[in-house]
Amino acid sequence: MKPFAYTRAESVAGAITALGSPGAQLLAGGTTMYDLMKLRIETPETLVDIQGLKALNYVDHSRPDMLVLGAGARMSDVADNAFVKKNFPAISESLWRAASQQLRNMATLGGNLLQRTRCSYFRGGEPFPCNKREPGSGCAALEGLDRGHALFGGSTSCIATYPGDLAISLLAFDAVIEVAGPKGRRTVPLAQLHVEPGDTPQIEHVLSDDEIIVEIRVPRTPSGRGSTYLKIRDRESYAFALVSAATGLTLARDGSVEDCRIALGGVGTRPIRATAAERSLIGKKVTAATARAAGEIAFAGAKPGHHNAFRIELGIRAVADALQTAKTRAS
């Protein structure tokens, strides 16, 4: 590992100042950052440690209009939070179905949102070309093993999948993040946080080097209660998604759909909201046929590569199943 200087931040303001030094990066739980430093893929000059900042570690459900999550809250604590489990089961499930309990005790929500791809050519380092790791070197996945790579949003430079689960459930519920930087605070809709690779796959999000995510806010909605996060993996637990679906429903008295949320994980270069599929269900009842049709609409634009087309049918069925679970919970 490349040597680096270490500073523990005593406050958010202190962390922002420390991030001003060249090559400085944030360390929270370290489960992405320190892992990639060992692999010599992340090479910070300075690590600014915010893991211990109590000011970022909270869950606040006192507001009637929104659920507020501190960026430093641990995945395990939010997954087990009684309010979250009851009012946003999809958020709780997207957390406890991610990683392992050991990792969830370490990892923070802010770090989770900005975790990096699991593309093995990216993580593998030399001799594999990778535009994300080394801009201009090429992409080993395009003609290589792309079983886990993206079906949506890829470019001729990069087809790496965004691997996180939490961002998918948050996207379904129109979450926004609060960011603090040297010029003050700003709000970024989660839908605009991550960017597609285009010609610059090394750029993954819209935050600048000296900005810190401090808070995540999720508007409260009845669809939150009628929600689920279905994650399909190579093994039953402790694996990244082959495909996942966050769904949420609000039903009228007669069972027809008033509000529908569908977001897809494990298949895009960034989190994906399936708005056309959502619209297809409004005013209809959720049946095997309409749920399947919504899944087909969600995956209509999928662009498979060499080894990953099977995840289209898997994804269609995941959306359909997740809608049925949401329906049960919304009824």
Place this chain on the structure above:
Amino acid sequence: MNSIKVSFRLNRKTVDLVVDSRESLLDVLRERLDTTGAKKGCDQGQCGACTVHIDGRRVVSCLTPAVQVAGREVTTIEGVAGPDGELHPLQQAFIDNDALQCGYCTPGQIMSGLACIKEGHTTDDAEIREYMSGNLCRCGCYVGVVAAVRETARKEAGR
């Protein structure tokens, strides 16, 4: 090299150490403090063999920079048995239920199991399996591991 002084508690004793900012807690435990119970399986957070407790919560020590444990309480498998070496009920349950073969994953399994019971994630076998899934066992002793955790959780709850 960036050297940093850290002071923390390891199995109820104070440790004062100068660490390199790059060192993992796992390496410090194994290479410098003579506590080799926590094992290095993958060094990438994927296997759970290095599981220890920090302030009573289970974590993987391979992805914990040692500098981050300053001021905190670390418990490893060496700190689990009683003062005269009497086994913790979960350690005994691992023996009784054949929950190990080669034993390499066992310290991590037991540290994880202790936390799993404390967290209350032991309602049924499915929940135990889910919350023990961060500990891989190459020998495939999963059935025994689940049985040992289940038995110990039930005894503790007086069921």
